[in-house]
Amino acid sequence: MRDVDAVLGTPWHELPSADAVVAAAMEWHFNPATGSRFWVERAASLPFDPRKDITTLADLNRFPDVSAEWRDVPVEDLLPAGLRGLGRLPSVWESGGTTGAPKRIVDLGQWERNTCWWSEVLDEHGFPSGDGNLLFLGPSGPHVVAEALRGLARLRGAVFFPVDLDPRWVRRCLQDGQSDIARHYVDHLLDQAEWVLTSQNISLLYATPPLLEAIAERPRLAGLVRDKVRGIMWGSTSIDPETLRLLSTEVFPDAAVSGLYGNTMMGAAPQRPAVPDDTEPCVFQSFHPYVHLSLLDPDDLSREVAYGERGRVCMRQLSPEVLLPHVLERDTAMRVAPVPGFGGDGVADVQPFSDGGKKIIEGVY
Amino acid sequence: MPNRPETATGTDTAAGTGGAPDDITVERPSGPYRSAARTTFTDATGSPAGELSLAPPLLIRQVLNEMRAAPEQPAAERLAALARAGELFATATLDGETPDAYCRRQALVSGLPVSAARRTLDRVARTGRAAADTLAAQRPTGAVPLDALSAGDTTAVWVRKGDVLGVLAPGNHPATHLEWLGALALGYRVAVRPSQRDPFTPRRLVRALREAGLAPAYTALLPTTHEHAEALVEQADLGLVYGGDGVVARYADSRRVLAQGPGRSKVLITREVPWRDHLDTVADSVAADAGVQCLNASAILCEDDPQGLARALADRLGRLPLLPPDHPDAVLPVRPLDEARRLAQQLHDTVGAVGAVDPAGTQSVAAPETDPAERFFADLGDGSAVLRPLVVSLDSPQDPHFGTELPFPYAAVAPWTPDLRPSAFGRTLSLTVLSEDASLVRECVASPRIRNVHQGDVPTHWTRPGLPHDGALAEFLMESKTFAGGPGAAAGPGPAG
Numbered sequence: 001m002r003d004v005d006a007v008l009g010t011p012w013h014e015l016p017s018a019d020a021v022v023a024a025a026m027e028w029h030f031n032p033a034t035g036s037r038f039w040v041e042r043a044a045s046l047p048f049d050p051r052k053d054i055t056t057l058a059d060l061n062r063f064p065d066v067s068a069e070w071r072d073v074p075v076e077d078l079l080p081a082g083l084r085g086l087g088r089l090p091s092v093w094e095s096g097g098t099t100g101a102p103k104r105i106v107d108l109g110q111w112e113r114n115t116c117w118w119s120e121v122l123d124e125h126g127f128p129s130g131d132g133n134l135l136f137l138g139p140s141g142p143h144v145v146a147e148a149l150r151g152l153a154r155l156r157g158a159v160f161f162p163v164d165l166d167p168r169w170v171r172r173c174l175q176d177g178q179s180d181i182a183r184h185y186v187d188h189l190l191d192q193a194e195w196v197l198t199s200q201n202i203s204l205l206y207a208t209p210p211l212l213e214a215i216a217e218r219p220r221l222a223g224l225v226r227d228k229v230r231g232i233m234w235g236s237t238s239i240d241p242e243t244l245r246l247l248s249t250e251v252f253p254d255a256a257v258s259g260l261y262g263n264t265m266m267g268a269a270p271q272r273p274a275v276p277d278d279t280e281p282c283v284f285q286s287f288h289p290y291v292h293l294s295l296l297d298p299d300d301l302s303r304e305v306a307y308g309e310r311g312r313v314c315m316r317q318l319s320p321e322v323l324l325p326h327v328l329e330r331d332t333a334m335r336v337a338p339v340p341g342f343g344g345d346g347v348a349d350v351q352p353f354s355d356g357g358k359k360i361i362e363g364v365y
Numbered sequence: 366m367p368n369r370p371e372t373a374t375g376t377d378t379a380a381g382t383g384g385a386p387d388d389i390t391v392e393r394p395s396g397p398y399r400s401a402a403r404t405t406f407t408d409a410t411g412s413p414a415g416e417l418s419l420a421p422p423l424l425i426r427q428v429l430n431e432m433r434a435a436p437e438q439p440a441a442e443r444l445a446a447l448a449r450a451g452e453l454f455a456t457a458t459l460d461g462e463t464p465d466a467y468c469r470r471q472a473l474v475s476g477l478p479v480s481a482a483r484r485t486l487d488r489v490a491r492t493g494r495a496a497a498d499t500l501a502a503q504r505p506t507g508a509v510p511l512d513a514l515s516a517g518d519t520t521a522v523w524v525r526k527g528d529v530l531g532v533l534a535p536g537n538h539p540a541t542h543l544e545w546l547g548a549l550a551l552g553y554r555v556a557v558r559p560s561q562r563d564p565f566t567p568r569r570l571v572r573a574l575r576e577a578g579l580a581p582a583y584t585a586l587l588p589t590t591h592e593h594a595e596a597l598v599e600q601a602d603l604g605l606v607y608g609g610d611g612v613v614a615r616y617a618d619s620r621r622v623l624a625q626g627p628g629r630s631k632v633l634i635t636r637e638v639p640w641r642d643h644l645d646t647v648a649d650s651v652a653a654d655a656g657v658q659c660l661n662a663s664a665i666l667c668e669d670d671p672q673g674l675a676r677a678l679a680d681r682l683g684r685l686p687l688l689p690p691d692h693p694d695a696v697l698p699v700r701p702l703d704e705a706r707r708l709a710q711q712l713h714d715t716v717g718a719v720g721a722v723d724p725a726g727t728q729s730v731a732a733p734e735t736d737p738a739e740r741f742f743a744d745l746g747d748g749s750a751v752l753r754p755l756v757v758s759l760d761s762p763q764d765p766h767f768g769t770e771l772p773f774p775y776a777a778v779a780p781w782t783p784d785l786r787p788s789a790f791g792r793t794l795s796l797t798v799l800s801e802d803a804s805l806v807r808e809c810v811a812s813p814r815i816r817n818v819h820q821g822d823v824p825t826h827w828t829r830p831g832l833p834h835d836g837a838l839a840e841f842l843m844e845s846k847t848f849a850g851g852p853g854a855a856a857g858p859g860p861a862g
Contacts, residue, residue, distance in 0.1 A: 213422065213423050216423060216426070217426060240401075240402045240419075240421050241401035241402055242400045242401040242402040242419065242420070242421050242423075242424060243402075243421040243422075243423045243424070244401075245401050246421075246423050246424055246427060247423070250427060251423070251427075281401070
């Protein structure tokens, strides 16, 4: 059991191969001694034996997408037996509920490991460390992002100043056509941000693109951010390329601006520093090899699109606490070839997937 | 199916200039700006014709802030620039675009006959020249303009209600852009969101205005998505928008946004006037400039023999040639075939059975194997189709099909009886009255539901710079306020209290 843990939990500096992680994850999650009730019971109904037949990343396509079941399965059934009795209870995080009732995952350290790596990527972007505090405009509650940012602040010697936000409420306002209430709520959030920025030594900011745009509309607040903040992290909603360009070159030209793609189920996939020949302004990397992003042909989900092409995002997580072998995300993105220093493909120009059905409301988070 | 006739100039690329597809940039006060977000627009055959830079809301805000922050340009300079810009628009090569190239691009993408753009050249020139006179004519006689105000005056003064006008421009006809030139004369900074059907006219206007010496901060071209168009109106001080009944209803109570909707222009012919003598005026009202303007008549009320008039009008319009938009003799609108087919199906389902009048010599029922809706358009064989004129004969102006407006020559003909009053018209932008009944004409002029009245052989679409279109724009953009200046002002005799 500890051997398995050694592979699944290895720090990202000493990366095992992706296929080694796949094999270890199959052994861990489907062995009745270490796996969760959810997966061990599910194995009986699968037309293959995961511990024997699944050895490569590509083999993971044989799994069904079970993430929707994680809207109502009891969390006890999700916790691998091998992680019980460690003297720690898992944290349980919920997705934002953009596409329906929230999904839940258990976490005993995967997010923290992910955040440590993210913080190192931010160093490469030139974000300040040990020099000023972090203002966070985002949700706490059942959502993981505040906890991740609290950890990030700790890693960078920053005091964490959160402004709380209820994304489900905002989305509900927008769904019900109450955009004036949503706007009022954004004003309320920005008032709180202004109090913190006025009085505190803030050098780092996390906000969503709609909130950054709203900041840009308030001259005094935008001035405070320009004067104080040296590193801006954006995430949680998509942004069109022109708005991103304006935010980083015209509105906040002196701050490092770096995006984060991710969600509760897949973790944080930070923007990597640009390399020569990048055609996309913003390429995200998942927490390889524990989280993989594949770009699948929307018309033939068994086929991965070529580099430079757009596909539907498929996420696979193979951490000690979570096995999600095949989750079709709500997004589409462009597949980008790997670069030195980062494992796995990059993804760029993430946009909400539309199949012509109901429009996805991203809200302000 | 008619073959596509030879065009006068031959076709090369969709953009019509033989070069690369057209790149329509955002025009900021600092110059052209190519956005990272772009979309392809198509010509009337459905082929890609160029790319539009799309301005997200943040860019719209940035540009509007730049416009507001720029210093004011004196009125005399602005008016001189407007006059010069009109000439440049009509005659000059602007950023490499000749007037001919502009007309051709405009026609191929909008699907309008190229003659519409040609006429617009001259109309812009005349409007520019007339700007100063228009300005003076629209000002209340009791008020002085701001730059004529002296410190010691006590007077009504004519001032702007805001600084920036946001325009969501329509694509039905290039001359609609004449309207916002009036706002520039009044001192507004004008940000225009062009239609994908006609980005060329406002681009050429902006180029001409800047070339003519209007300060760059007075104009901006902000292409954006349908979704974000509203951001322009929200961020501007006042808005001018064009659309259907839904748009008009939405802004009906707004003091900040002026919505211009369907014109529902009409012709009224009473018994004592023989309609046969005025068929030219009627047909011209319906079909001039491809029948796409709000000023084109879409309904005819005729007291004597309305069915005969409907038949004669159908025959007349049925002889109009079916040509691609860049042909010099083209007179009808051309749309992508799919769109024409959808429209034809709707027509077939609505008026097709009840009242469509077929021109003499055609069969009302097509060959059994063809789609009956096909009689409403003519396939040009290149992915586009001409929308055929349509005349519908109705029993009464109360018929629900009366008052419909369609994007091609269309007229519903209904009987008029003396007991009907102008209230039977419904909302009407322009009415041509052919009648000896002076009191009826007067009643039409007085009716708040009829915006413009033409008497006699003046087609509904006739206009001249300086005359109100749907009211004078200044009535929306300006207001009078009191200025009582100097210590003596309060000492003079005032009203009681």
